[in-house]
Amino acid sequence: MLDLVSVQISPPNSVPSVNQPLDLVCLGAPAADPSQQVNQVVWYKDGQKVTLRENMQLLQNNLTIHFDSPLPSDTGFYMCEMYEPTPQQTRVFSLGYLLSFAAWNVSISGPDTVSPGRLCKFTCLTSCTLNVDCTVRWQFRQGFPIGSYFSVHENEFRWTPSIPGTSQNFTCVAENAAVGRSAEATKLVEVIGIPLSGSQGVQKNELPAMIVSLGLLLLFDL
Template identity: 60%
Template sequence: MIVKYNKGHRDQVSVQISPQHSLPSVNHSQSLVCQGATTGLPVVWNKNGQEVRPRVGISLQEYNTTLHFDSLVPSDAGFYQCTATVPTLEKTTVYSRGYLLSFDPWNVSISGPDSIFERRETTFTCLTSCTVNVDCTVSWQFRSGFPTGLYLSINRNVLKWTPSIPGTFQNITCVAENKAAGRTAEATKMVKVVGYVLSGSETMQRSGLFSVILGLGLFLLNS
């Protein structure tokens, strides 16, 4: 399941890094632009839900549409949004898509076994260092083909699968992404489906059932 941004006013305004496609780096200058904001109308910046005000090293430029950092420091990392006024008849105030300013790469991994049994449900979890649905969204991809089996369930970062064909392999990829920030990271796990192995009790039960059936068959033949 791929989580998408809601449509509407939120898509009209977004926070973008400037220069585009640049990577924030400590001790380097950087700017965030409130893309879509109208010059001359109110713009307010927030970091992790708290208003950002000018201070030494941080300034508001271009009628507050640009948040400029003279020299980034580790404490500048965070989730930035701008509140802008859309020039409709009501001059609606809207929140932008956010931008995660971070200096560390995201870590993504998939928990779960490398070998699973046919007809047995197995759970895989996508583990990320980013906060799901705040810093990033999570999606599952199957680039080697869709999993075949009796059951498949995806709920955000949790995947449950009951395979049906032993001797096959399945690649499962988890992708963490922030479209507004242009950031992405992923992990892939190769899973082998093995044949179902009967437990001792199951073997005894089937052996007993076979004996009953055989005995019944012999009785009918001799009667």
């Protein structure tokens, strides 16, 4: 039985380039019985069966799509589907490969300066489609943000700082681990001004707040 099927570029780790030949290969674990062979492979692009064009060929019993000269219109999310030669004709779908010739653009929206005690919001903006082409994670490489409130939901985080005269570096990483692609952006935010009324009390109780916040570290990579 096929344990894992994936689509990979060939040669491995090469960077797709317009007008340069490339192959997409449907790779699968061998069947437990060596005498069994996968008898059918179907290719999909963006959820639709691939229609061969003049610059494309199917090779190695359809396990490989060869592009003589890729074009921007060939950009898309490719998957292969294998059928095992069993009476039930078991279908196995692969992990996908995002064929793209453009670098991802990543930026972080939100203020460059913030005030103690005021809730602020930051959003990671990407040119890749969130949860389709890429996923987003936040990194805090110079320390976890100190404040009375902090929350993260996918590409957005909210933070209420509490100590004036400090700064924080936030990094947003967009990635697709399956195809080995990533891009990132970093934003420096300064905490200026004086604490708002009542926020001095927050500072006195900051250690418990930090302990609660540190519980969120399991969600992020430092």
